[in-house]
Amino acid sequence: MNSNSSAPPKQHVFTALREWLDHLCATGRVARIKPGISLKHELAAISKKLDGKQATYFPHPDGHEIPVISGFMSRRSWIAEAMGVSESGLLARFRDAAANPLKCEEIPQDQAPCQQVVHQDRDPREVMPIPTHSEHDNGPYITAGLVIARNPATGVQNVSINRIQVHSARQMAILLLPRHLWAFFKEAESKNQALDVAIAIGVDPLTLLASQAIGPIDWDELEVAGGLHGKPLRVVKCRTNDVRVPADSEFVIEGRLLPGVRELEGPFGEFPKYYSTREKREVIEIDAITHRKDPVYHTIVPAEMEHLLLGMIPREASLLAHLQRSFPNVLDVHLSVGGVGRYHLYIKIRKTHEGQPKNIICGAFGAHYDIKQVIVVDDDVEVHDPQQVEWAVATRFQADRDLVVISGAQGSVLDPSTTLGMDLHDDSQIPGHVAGLSAKMGLDATRPVVYHGHVFTKVAVPGEDQIRLEDVIDTSAAIRFSDPR
Ligand code: MN
Numbered sequence: 001m002n003s004n005s006s007a008p009p010k011q012h013v014f015t016a017l018r019e020w021l022d023h024l025c026a027t028g029r030v031a032r033i034k035p036g037i038s039l040k041h042e043l044a045a046i047s048k049k050l051d052g053k054q055a056t057y058f059p060h061p062d063g064h065e066i067p068v069i070s071g072f073m074s075r076r077s078w079i080a081e082a083m084g085v086s087e088s089g090l091l092a093r094f095r096d097a098a099a100n101p102l103k104c105e106e107i108p109q110d111q112a113p114c115q116q117v118v119h120q121d122r123d124p125r126e127v128m129p130i131p132t133h134s135e136h137d138n139g140p141y142i143t144a145g146l147v148i149a150r151n152p153a154t155g156v157q158n159v160s161i162n163r164i165q166v167h168s169a170r171q172m173a174i175l176l177l178p179r180h181l182w183a184f185f186k187e188a189e190s191k192n193q194a195l196d197v198a199i200a201i202g203v204d205p206l207t208l209l210a211s212q213a214i215g216p217i218d219w220d221e222l223e224v225a226g227g228l229h230g231k232p233l234r235v236v237k238c239r240t241n242d243v244r245v246p247a248d249s250e251f252v253i254e255g256r257l258l259p260g261v262r263e264l265e266g267p268f269g270e271f272p273k274y275y276s277t278r279e280k281r282e283v284i285e286i287d288a289i290t291h292r293k294d295p296v297y298h299t300i301v302p303a304e305m306e307h308l309l310l311g312m313i314p315r316e317a318s319l320l321a322h323l324q325r326s327f328p329n330v331l332d333v334h335l336s337v338g339g340v341g342r343y344h345l346y347i348k349i350r351k352t353h354e355g356q357p358k359n360i361i362c363g364a365f366g367a368h369y370d371i372k373q374v375i376v377v378d379d380d381v382e383v384h385d386p387q388q389v390e391w392a393v394a395t396r397f398q399a400d401r402d403l404v405v406i407s408g409a410q411g412s413v414l415d416p417s418t419t420l421g422m423d424l425h426d427d428s429q430i431p432g433h434v435a436g437l438s439a440k441m442g443l444d445a446t447r448p449v450v451y452h453g454h455v456f457t458k459v460a461v462p463g464e465d466q467i468r469l470e471d472v473i474d475t476s477a478a479i480r481f482s483d484p485r
Helices: 017-026 042-049 076-083 087-099 180-190 205-210 221-229 305-326 356-367 386-396
Strands: 030-032 055-058 068-070 117-119 145-150 157-161 164-166 171-174 195-201 234-237 244-246 251-265 279-291 330-335 344-349 373-377 403-410 437-444
Touching (some): 042 068, 076 305, 087 221, 087 305, 145 180, 145 244, 171 251, 180 195, 205 221, 344 356, 356 373, 356 403, 356 437
Parallel strands (some): 030 055
Antiparallel strands (some): 117 279, 145 157, 164 171, 171 279, 195 251, 234 244, 251 279, 330 344, 403 437
């Protein structure tokens, strides 16, 4: 089945974090780490060792009474399992949920698990066990916080995950990339107003995934979470503002993005496996911290599989939908792990006309500014297998004929190669205005529509797909080559 077809979940859908964690535990996929591991570096180092193999559970990190969990979404197959579909049905299911969002169900505050405990005037570093991850990180960072805000013009909510540096008892610095939350804040700041926000930490796997959906600005990602769950997501109004947060979150920080205030933030090791520079960035003032009675704190170790996959899958689904609107013969897409799940896009097509792959390459560059390299392949190439994609480039691509290069386009500010030529120590240069200037590269690795004989026919052995090894392997006797037979 390709990713075009709609695929309603056939198996159980996991809608609660604790249910999913229990399921992982019951199937040997959570490593319980000894108590007392250090929040500084040691926790991230252990998670990294088990990345993509097991989730990690840390009781009493640094003696803190609240445990930390990490890596519970670190395999593509696990994410499909949480969604109740097969891996091949993953993108179709996500796209289906994004196309059919469900309005949230608001519940009273006294029934919301995330508000069982309410703190005011507490330092988040005391309330929560917040790890310091990478070598040059400037202290503890919240990495799995869903930042939720309301559009000041329309009231429609937006959800995104932003890195948040906790550097004082009342304030935290945040990185805003030029997307929806940034636009909301600019709108508020232009009137010298603060923007109310809430940060939900410890949400269920599918709400975490839905937060990364790529859609129009007035498109509430929590409604996509409802679409994935197959039932409305329970939300509750914050204690100190009007933002609605997932009621079953483990923790919620309530606060305001302050107008006209910037604080130094970073360095911080980001998803491309490089450090973001230390710069002045937006600031959240904390108004309250709420949590469950017995909360679990979730941290995402930057650049590891959980981080990459959470961005990859919703992006792949959105990019596929975007491309198919203009090019119905696009069959599937993949953001490669080596391309940090963001920059390198592989596109599988059923080519009908010469030149078509170059049009599709241009369409992909317009779909998201992060896309830096596009490779278009035919329908006999498995687009989720980088080795097959490289084979197509090796045998169907010629650089003087099949290469598209666009200079000086908008790229990812987190790609360090985009800042080349800029003196980061020269204060007269404003990095935000220069970083992210990027070239785009497209490779048409498709064969001609018409070709002579079998010159572009992939070698296959008749019947290879039908062979069942258990039918043909004889286990009734051992083989001995050294003795006479
Ligand atoms: Mn959005």
